[in-house]
Amino acid sequence: MAEAPPDATRIAAEARDRVRFEEEALALSDQVFRVARHLAGSREDAEELVQETYARAFRSWRSFQPGTNLRAWLLRILTNLNIDRGRRSQRAPQVQALEANDYYLYDKLAASDGAPTDEDRIVERLSQDDIVSALSAVPHDFRDAIVLVDIGDFSYQDAAQILDIPIGTVMSRLHRGRRILKRELADSIVEEGS
């Protein structure tokens, strides 16, 4: 039986690995977009960012270690591109974000309606627009943590690696970010009600 030259075997194996990598990466694109949509400032920015991320991922696929978390690897590329392009800093520098206590939003919502409240339905008083705009008003350091963990379903550990910050910082940003988000939501109710 004639053996293929070693080079040809190696090239064929590499091509197979690359195709598999590309297919696995593409299968995650819905999830990558879902997170990118709220890391970036707008849908257009998110679409561009996802394309740049995949272009880079396909070029540097060899630096991905098989068996590790591909979704986190893609998001790490995306986050770095987002920072490099300065897309995160389009907003005016933040004054200190206002953070409320954890019960603040519930108290506001419950107070806005005299009837007895059903905790599972009360959230429905918040519209999709309210939530999307409240989320985009959260300063990006806090928003990144919320988007990765609460929307993207990443572990603290993965979020820490993606954002290149310690895990304790992920947790504190997440906790503070959720309070800021609730404060923004509570303010949107006050504005609508006034």
Place this chain on the structure above:
Amino acid sequence: MTHSHDDPCAHCEEMMQPYLDHILSVEEMREAEQHLDECDWCRRRYRFEESLRVYVRQVVSEPMPVALKQKLSALRIPLN
């Protein structure tokens, strides 16, 4: 900031996020659950927080544009 001795509900509020994130110690978890068993006021607020998390995740999730998916496939490096 601890209110644990004078205001158990304020303390319970501080434990809410770590409780729902499952990062409390066993002892703290027991302490929170004991208070929640007795306190309808806090229990409602915990329930609301849980619903809020689910709701936020649902409403902010936008489907990926089909055209974008096609563009990503086109970025694949062709086999020689």
